[in-house]
Amino acid sequence: MSHANAHDLQLDPAGHLKHLLTVEGLGRELLTEVLDQAEGFLGVAQQAVKKVPLCRGKVVANLFFETSTRTRTTFELAAKRLSADVLNLNIAASATTKGETLLDTLRNLEAMQVDMFVVRHAASGAAHFIASQAAPHVSVINAGDGRHAHPTQGMLDMFTIRRHKGAFENLRIAIVGDILHSRVARSQIAALNTLGAGEIRVIGPRTLMPAQVESLGVRVFEDLREGVRDADVVIMLRLQRERMSVALLPSEHEYFQLYGLTEERLSTARPDAIVMHPGPINRGVEMDTQVADGPRSVILEQVSNGIAVRMAVIAMCIGTQNLRGQDAVGDLDD
Amino acid sequence: MTSSKKISIRNGRLIDPASGTDRAADLHLADGRVLAIDGPPAGFQPDVTLDARGLVVCPGLIDLSARLREPGHEQKATIASETRAAAAAGITTLCCPPDTAPIIDTPAVAQLILRTAQRHGLARVLPVGAITQGLDGRHITEMAALKQAGCPVLSQADRPIRNSQVLMRALDYAATFGLTLFLQPQDADLSEGGCAHEGRVATRLGLPGIPEAAETVAVARALALAEQTGARIHFRGLSSARGAEMLAEARRRGIPASGDCSIHQLFLTEDDVYGFNADCHVIPPLRTLADRQALRTAVAEGAIQALCSDHQPHDADAKQAPFPETAPGISALETLLPLALGLVDEGVLTLSAAIARLTTGPSAILGHDLGRLAPGRPADICCFDPAETWVLSPETLVSQGQNTPFLGRQLRGRVRWTLLGGRIVHERA
Missing domain, CATH: 3.40.50.1370 (Aspartate/ornithine carbamoyltransferase)
Structure with missing residues (x-):
């Protein structure tokens, strides 16, 4: 079969997180790493300057084909606390209603040098589809696809x-x-x-x-x-x-x-x-x-914890410093 | 069609399930028909002699369901492109479901398809007329006129009739003219919004399910109405063990019903949908391993009489979307014979039975006399090498539709020559 399964799609050849589409297929070690990283990021919210520079210069696009307040805002805060630039696209009210296909939307955003898509879509499998079609340097996080995964x-x-x-x-x-x-x-x-x-x-x-x-x-x-x-x-x-x-x-x-x-x-x-x-x-x-x-x-x-966990996942996918095995918060420089 | 040459096909293994023939024999063709088997008539001088040593020579295959996409969806495929693919696949007769645009609900559309196919001359295309106008499920078509125009059977394609009264009247009216109705058994409400078998895999992937009951409810209703009216029905594309069992039981009771199975249902299961593989998005959905096994048994025992491709070529865009939003269907003409031969390899069918499910089986369902090789019969012939292995790839596909989950699969059995009415319409060096 020509299609990679979720497990192959989510990890890079070194076994590191490339996309987060579903929890299925990820091992206990990797899930524990997400939790441990999040633990470190929990402290960021308590600082006077609630930011770390792990994703400075990176662009995260929130691609929400279904409306959401909580998930979108916590993703936005998470990306901003990592010093990434954030684009919020309310696709539900724009491109696809004008007849543009999902793939066209994706290509256009890639042309804007986006590093990560955070995707919510009403169809199960939408995040897999986007990850399978995205340019090699782009990471995809599933922020909810149909009945499938969040x-x-x-x-x-x-x-x-x-x-x-x-x-x-x-x-x-x-x-x-x-x-x-x-x-x-x-x-x-x-x-x-x-x-x-x-x-x-x-x-x-x-x-x-x-x-x-x-x-x-x-x-x-x-x-x-x-x-x-x-x-x-x-x-x-x-x-x-x-x-x-x-x-x-x-x-x-x-x-x-x-x-x-x-x-x-x-x-x-x-x-x-x-x-x-x-x-x-x-x-x-x-x-x-x-x-x-x-x-x-x-x-x-749960809501506050959501920010820390999303910071962990974003940083693991597109963080500029190798966090693995280190204390993420120890790298603060601003 | 242009006048055909005199052709001799020598040294082949002739398999003609209708007459129970399976032996080395020569075939001699003239005027588009089989002239003689074994020795040529005195003074017969062939213009062409085909050496079929090592090949099986059998009737051209008959496919009960193949979308050609013309008229209306030429971005996906055309009658020219798909009849060329059919010829390459050894298929000489195919039935085109009515969901073209415009829909085949008037003689004009049926004749347009017939004429276009005749102009290209690569396969016999039988337009399947609509049961209801615009496939609306409410107003029956001018069935007598559709029959006269060349529609051997009628169907609703994949748009079931919700109203049982309409279905009963359609059956009665069709029976007036001896027309069989092809029914794709899927209850409209139980399948609404679904895109995968309601079971373990759909549950895990969060895909809206289509329960087995969507099929069995539709089969039960149609059988009850067939029994009530005495009309002939054919179940197009059974997908479940229970559906096949209900058909077998009804046939034992003498209800005039038949059934076919899309060949992919005998090779794929719900598990192939993992990874959201859109090439495995088909309707009816791929079901469980137990269903697949039961369908294989039903085909072997003759409870299911025909195998068909259920060919549905698509443009690339149709499969480039999240799984539930992709168009269902497989580009399947060119895997029909090799997969049927795969069933022989796996011990499910004898070679002769496999060919029967692709020739005499569908022919009987259509109620015509194609699908057999005997003197005086049309010379629609498939000559294939049963031993040749090859790999299905975008390069080998003749169909305009590249949407098949079997890309990259090693297949056994490849067509060397296809003859339609005594003319060579496909030849592979």
């Missing part, structure tokens, strides 16, 4: 879990909601499996489970109370309103009755369990306000 979100969740729980081996992680449509869940599951998590559970009605979901390496629960029992981490997924209009669910009301996280339902989880959500939250649909703002919620922390 690897930086998956990694920032791993980062958040590790900061709270340490090692992954003995952890029981419950992921609740719309697994079928969730690129976040797929990336979390792949990362948790690679990092050796003790048990990964998915919880939801059958209409929101993809076919043969167990083949992803998870245990399936249909009852929320059972599913979160003794969990160390509870991850709630966002529920899109449109699921109600295509007969996947009857109503938000029934969904919340069955799968909405409340303090009471959380009581079967471990006392020190943390609650996560990739955002934006639908309060009263996926979870109660008391849980979202409660002591176990680490939702806002």
Whole structure:
């Protein structure tokens, strides 16, 4: 077959990260390196001058074919803190609606000497396609493609879990909601499996489970109370309103009755369990306000951690200094 | 067509599944037809003698589904380019689905295709008329007129009729004129938005799935309606074990239904989609290894009577997009015979059975008398070297469409000569 698989595409011949398209196929060592690098970058936000020069002179283009606020802004901040120049392109409202193909858009941006594309697109496989077509010096980071993957979100969740729980081996992680449509869940599951998590559970009605979901390496629960029992981490997924209009669910009301996280339902989880959500939250649909703002919620922390993880990934792909095996923050010079 | 020469094909291994022939024999052709087998008639002086030593000589292949893209999509391919590819592949008759632009829903479009194909003279092209006007799924076409214009069968291409009442009436009306309907069994709602088999691989890649039930629901509905009306139906492109099983069961009960399988379904599976390989984006989707195995068995046992290319040539741009946004289909004329021979190598079919699925099988489905070699029959002949190995590459492809997942694959079996109505339309030195 003529097409390289994701693993071949993501690593350069020396085995270093070239593109980040999916967590799948990346080894435990590399994922751990991302987490360790991010740990170093966490300190940058605490400095008076929140910048390091690792990507000075590099151009990062945010190529968002789907709208996003959180992901795009945190990528932008991450690139800027690495001293890169950032281009924000809201493609959803421009080129492709005028008939330009994705490939034409890509070629035009390459002609502007862009070093990295951060891509979000509604079609699964879009980031792979762009990476397979991009010029050799260009790196691609997948910021969400269809239902397929959102690897930086998956990694920032791993980062958040590790900061709270340490090692992954003995952890029981419950992921609740719309697994079928969730690129976040797929990336979390792949990362948790690679990092050796003790048990990964998915919880939801059958209409929101993809076919043969167990083949992803998870245990399936249909009852929320059972599913979160003794969990160390509870991850709630966002529920899109449109699921109600295509007969996947009857109503938000029934969904919340069955799968909405409340303090009471959380009581079967471990006392020190943390609650996560990739955002934006639908309060009263996926979870109660008391849980979202409660002591176990680490939702806002996830957002801050997202910047550090995205800095790590960008620096690993296009950083001008060899970070590997070094303390990234130790190289500060401005 | 220009008047043909007298030709003798000598020393070949003649395989004619219709008569059960598989032996060394000479063929003598005149006036576009087979004149004699073995000894030539007294006084026969061939203008040309082809030495077929080491070659198999069989009826020209009949392909039940090949997009030629003309009229309307000439940036992808033309009748000239694709009939040349067909000739190079030993295919002498091909059925062109109605989803051209304009759609084959009037005699004028059917005749345009027939005339253009005749002008190039490289293959018999049978236009498949639309069942409904503009393939809209609501208003049936002037089926009698389409038949008169040269459409041997009718189909909806890949646009299923949602309304069961319309389908039942279409079956009834078509049966009035003895027309078989080709149905690509895929429920419109269950397949909506999907681009890959709903299973392990689609789940991992986050690709919108098409469940097996999209096929079985459509097969069940069509069989029920065929039974109700007594009309003949043909399932174009079965992809699932269960679908093939339902067809076999219906045939045992005497329902006049037949089925074919696109040859790629017997070689690829859902796993080939990994890496978002757009060349493996096909509809119906590539299913599981178990489905592939069951389809092979159904072909071997005759529950599926024909193999076809389901040729869908595309321009490069059509595959240059994220997987779900690429156009489905494979440029497949030139791999039809070699892959069928691959089934012989793998012990699935005998050589004679493989040729039958490419000649007499499809011929019976079309209800015509091509696909056999006997005195008086049209001299549509394929002569191929069953031992020659070669590698499919952009250089060897004759089709304008280069979209095939089999590029780089070593194939066995290569066409030396193709004759259409007694004329040599392809010759490889």
